[in-house]
Amino acid sequence: MMPLTIRLSSKWSLDYRKHILTGSIHKPTLKSYARFFSMNDCRRWIYRKNSTSYDLVAQTQPVPSPDELKPHECLVAVRAVSLNYRDRIQWRNLAGRNVDGKVPASDGAGEILAVGSAVSRFKPGDRVAACFFPTWKSGKFDLGYHQADLGGNLDGMLRDFAVFDQDALVRIPDGWSFAQAATLPCAAVTAWVALVRRGNLQPGQSVCVLGTGGVSIFALQFAKLLGAKVVVTSSSDAKLEKARQLGADHCINYQEIPEWSKSLWDWSGRHGVDHVVEVGGPGTFEQSMKSVAADGHIALIGVLTGFGPPTASLFPLLARNVRLDGIYVGSRDDFEAMVGFLNSHQLTPQIDRRFRFEQTPEAFEYLESAQHFGKIVIEL
Numbered sequence: 001m002m003p004l005t006i007r008l009s010s011k012w013s014l015d016y017r018k019h020i021l022t023g024s025i026h027k028p029t030l031k032s033y034a035r036f037f038s039m040n041d042c043r044r045w046i047y048r049k050n051s052t053s054y055d056l057v058a059q060t061q062p063v064p065s066p067d068e069l070k071p072h073e074c075l076v077a078v079r080a081v082s083l084n085y086r087d088r089i090q091w092r093n094l095a096g097r098n099v100d101g102k103v104p105a106s107d108g109a110g111e112i113l114a115v116g117s118a119v120s121r122f123k124p125g126d127r128v129a130a131c132f133f134p135t136w137k138s139g140k141f142d143l144g145y146h147q148a149d150l151g152g153n154l155d156g157m158l159r160d161f162a163v164f165d166q167d168a169l170v171r172i173p174d175g176w177s178f179a180q181a182a183t184l185p186c187a188a189v190t191a192w193v194a195l196v197r198r199g200n201l202q203p204g205q206s207v208c209v210l211g212t213g214g215v216s217i218f219a220l221q222f223a224k225l226l227g228a229k230v231v232v233t234s235s236s237d238a239k240l241e242k243a244r245q246l247g248a249d250h251c252i253n254y255q256e257i258p259e260w261s262k263s264l265w266d267w268s269g270r271h272g273v274d275h276v277v278e279v280g281g282p283g284t285f286e287q288s289m290k291s292v293a294a295d296g297h298i299a300l301i302g303v304l305t306g307f308g309p310p311t312a313s314l315f316p317l318l319a320r321n322v323r324l325d326g327i328y329v330g331s332r333d334d335f336e337a338m339v340g341f342l343n344s345h346q347l348t349p350q351i352d353r354r355f356r357f358e359q360t361p362e363a364f365e366y367l368e369s370a371q372h373f374g375k376i377v378i379e380l
């Protein structure tokens with residue numbers, strides 16, 4: 001362990017003392033500080049290219065120095081990370097994207113250890129999550145944002161410490177653990193944007209969510225809190241039972257009933273659902289089109305069945321006056337609006353399983369096995 005006198009610059013030690021004296025350093029922050037001061041090197045996982053895809057490789061690198069922060073930057077001790085299907089896409093090279101040497105995972109939460117001289121939004125000890133698109137603060141999407149996504153073109157969250165511009169961070173919901181908050185940046189924001197900002201979901205409407213992964217379970221939970229009726233499909237009766245316990249109104253096993261839109265159609269009194277949270281892609285799109293109500297909305301989100309084109313006629317979209325809405329996560333404003341909602345509503349994120357940082361490859365294998373219900377978390 002490196003002696004504190006070497007690690008601490010005068011500004012850093014003054015900041016630290018100030019926060020202890022003012023009582024703004026709480027217990028978990030002390031834990032992060034202790035971790036920071038006890039480490040010469042910090043840990044991280046990176047993707048390393050192999051012949052067909054990527055290996056997950058553990059590395060160490062020097063702990064970032066608070067004294068090197070730019071004026072608007074914050075040093076964050078990462079305390080929990082969650083995985084998304086997208087991490088499997090990068091890991092298995094399913095989208096042909098070059099992520100060699102990049103730190104995986106867009107989603108994580110932690111606490112701020114130090115701030116640059118011009119940081120006004122946060123102070124040390126604040127509990128934060130990073131935005132999926134660190135540069136998309138508000139307003140319309142721009143293709144430039146796609147060039148700067150965490151766990152893709154930019155290093156992600158699977159590391160002990162990370163430095164972010166203050167504009168790339170949001171406060172996590174009050175009273176949420178880091179593990180809970182780590183589930184939010186991709187899956188929850190996507191579900192929120194799909195149903196609330198873009199979908200304008202109203203009480204009494206109906207929603208269909210496909211499968212029981214991260215996006216779909218958040219969509220189920222938001223929809224129930226907003227007074228909607230929800231249909232859930234899954235390959236597993238046990239998972240459907242869990243969805244029922246979260247309020248699902250109609251459950252369909254899509255393996256037993258491949259034409260599940262018929263079951264949904266009958267359940268809905270031949271009306272269809274007002275919103276479909278379409279995470280399946282080409283293999284599910286026909287059933288989604290057959291499930292949506294006249295004047296309804298399909299949020300086009302995922303590629304669980306691949307990146308190919310739809311195989312069915314798109315005519316039902318016209319015939320039913322359907323609004324087809326491509327969704328790509330959301331902005332910082334979306335994230336903050338969602339946190340506001342979570343601060344005033346009771347929602348418990350569904351964490352299926354937690355892994356330790358050194359078990360990261362096992363966590364990826366578990367994601368790939370698709371045994372999870374909701375989210376998978378890695379704790380640091």
Ligand SMILES: NC(=O)c1ccc[n+]([C@@H]2O[C@H](COP(=O)([O-])OP(=O)(O)OC[C@H]3O[C@@H](n4cnc5c(N)ncnc54)[C@H](OP(=O)(O)O)[C@@H]3O)[C@@H](O)[C@H]2O)c1
Nearest residue numbers: 084085211212213214215234235302303304327328329370
């Ligand atoms: N556009 C965006 O902004 C955005 C954001 C987040 C995610 N996504 C995409 O959305 C999709 C879901 O992501 P995620 O992280 O929520 O995934 P995830 O947590 O890995 O979800 C996996 C689950 O999907 C379900 N599934 C697989 N094939 C299915 C099928 N044919 N029909 C219905 N359900 C099926 C399975 O549920 P059961 O075990 O219950 O059958 C599986 O357990 C992915 O394609 C991801 O890339 C896009």
